[in-house]
Amino acid sequence: MTTYDWIVIGGGITGSALAYELSTKSLKVLLLEKDIQADNATVYSYGGLAYWSGTTPLTRQLGQEGIELHRNLATELDADTEFCELDLLLTVNADNNPAIIAKNFKQFAIQPEILNTQEACQLEPLLNHKAISGVLKLPHGQVNAQKTALAYQQALTRNNGIIKYENVTDFVRQQNEIQGVITTDNTYHAANTVVCAGGLTHSLLKKSGIPSKTYFTHAQVIKTAPIDLKLNSIIMPAIQERFILEDTGKDLEEKSAWEYPDNEIVKSILDAGAVQLDDRSLFLGQISTIITNPHYTPDIAKAEQQIRQSIAQILPELANIPGTCHHCLVAFNTEKIATIGNLSNLQGIYLFSGFTSTIVFAPPLAKRFANWVAGETEPIIEQLNL
Template identity: 45%
Template sequence: MAWIVPISARVLTVQIALTTIADWGLLLLAGNLQDYDRSGQSLALIKGYTTMAHFDWIVLGAGITGLPLAYELQKVGQRVLLLDKVLAPVNATAYGYGGVPYWSGTTPLLQQLCRESRALLGTLAQELDGATEYRELDLLLYLQAGDDPQGLEQNFRACLTPPTLLDQATVLALEPQLNPAIITGALTVPHGHIHPIKTLQAYRQAFLRLGGEIKLATVQRFLHQGDTLTGVVTSRATYAAPNIVVCAGADSRALLSRIGVDLPLYFSQALVLQTPPLAQRLAPLVMPARFARLALEAQASSLDWSTPTDTVQAEVLEAGAIQFLDGHYLLGQISQLVTHPAYQPDPIASEQRLRAAIAQVLPNLANVPAQLHHCRVAFASPNPLVGQVKTRPGLYLFTGFSSPFCYSLPLARHFAQAVTTGHDAIFTTLNQQLQALDAKQ
């Protein structure tokens, strides 16, 4: 059975949905609204045109899920339109650590994707003809007083590559900046790392070279025939496609709610410190061995997301650090469960808390110049949402990845494989999981 029926040249008769997606803004770039053609050249904004443009796929969201998927679909011969409110994301992709935990899969499906991710990233820069800064480095999952080393080691036994337990002396030899008064040991494992923004830039240019199109515009309404989605109306034009895939990160939940789709897709609020390039060198990626954020995400399904509030329902603070190849750092992360998408944390108090936590683990980095950044991070429970929403024909999801730099890239290829051949075992498994969730709505 084929998953996709490419759009024909016929004119679609459509009914305009009454839904307005008001929270998708237009990009103001250097004072001008801009668009990009297939060569990547900037085009002037043409106001008021209403031509119906036809595509095989409309991909909503140009982050680390949407761009790879758009590229893979275009590569297998689909005509793809990529829509987003900004060209350069100011979101979880931009402020992500860029870690690729290809060692961490705990099920046969995830372990296969981990192997594929490592192999894919090893050649991706060459394929895209652009920099990704992919490298492999040590991940140090540090232990503190009160931690149970053997118990934490046991937590990772099911992983594709279980981390190795190290004593304090070995850990401090590997990374001298760690605080010997706090760090009692660590678990370590080889770990991948990319530069998220450069990787997106490489995907974007490769997508455009293949003939893909990117539009920066506000999505105002969905087109539909009965329950079947057939396109979107933006502030600039109308676009028709038999397949619309939501890859909009933390905006995905709002998009889906406007068309009556309620799935276990949530977001957290994240705060991190970003430094300029610094002379201090940090060799490994440093993170706590206790993954408190996973426990926080597990609480999301118990919250009332239908009535958003600014109340912090739960939070964790993790003192981690990664240094990129140009010398800049990302330091720490506060993760908060707050249901209101426009929530604004206290920037002064948040920075103070992050610096205090970093001082305990990496004291030399506690007072370096840094800027606080805040974004939302999408996640789904228990797995990412990948596949077709059966109750809304024409609607697909590719969102909710807890480790997007690892899993979204190979999964984009599996998605495209399903499009061209009509079958793909991994896509089929995730699609069945999504449809089971959809049936419970």
């Protein structure tokens, strides 16, 4: 019987980065992913690197570490991540004042530049000058999140890590020690298991009687075919309701609503945004909804119509580009920047999930997590540890 040093559950960006980093410590790693064809938050991610958005010494340090890591990641992994540095243009509605909205950004590590409508449309001619009073411009980074996850997975296999496509349904448990996992096909043993199952982290743990404070939103986004038009920047609204939505998660936690999943829509918001990938396809989004049932199926046709209507206001030429609307779960947590570390009442099981700014924070934290389990002093992981 093979016993792994580490089993990593989930092949999104968090699990792929962590599995690779653990494999660099000469640990025997098994990555378990349920889907051969990935259909997760990483696939539909804008891949934005909001390294400017740190508000505390910790998030400012991680933002800086994250962007530096991404600048060198393609070389380290020997695969293209489509990393680039570009402007983030945060649109301010015609009835708001950009200077007043910019005051909300005072706590961030890097302050936005305020551009009037004419300056904004010079930078991004696809913007509708009638819909905005200006934009806030910030330096941003972008990767293709799915290609980055695949690059980590390829590097993992070069380090003798193993990837298997099986659905983890339970844990091998001896009293208060987790000794591996049970999948639909097999049982695997490991000294340590780490859960990186994204929006399904909560339900996987809950099914096994393990409480966690990692929750999820339901997101909907349109992926278009490649187009001839070129978007110069990432476009998002200056007032992003997604972050306000995640605060609702905290109220639900207090009411224990996550323990009784049903299809009640607690809150749904739409942040009109657009990003373009290297092949010139676009993501147009995004709707985020809190519904405590992870298996809820949204009305995709309605979501597509709503997204296109709001894109028509800001970026009219992009509103009717053919594309398909997709749905996925996005993990978040209500307390820290991520749910990381070992569960206090159980041995052999760790969490690495529920990140904010996942694409910029998860890679440096995966590196630090691997250092920590290899015995190095890692005050940041100790600080975040559950």
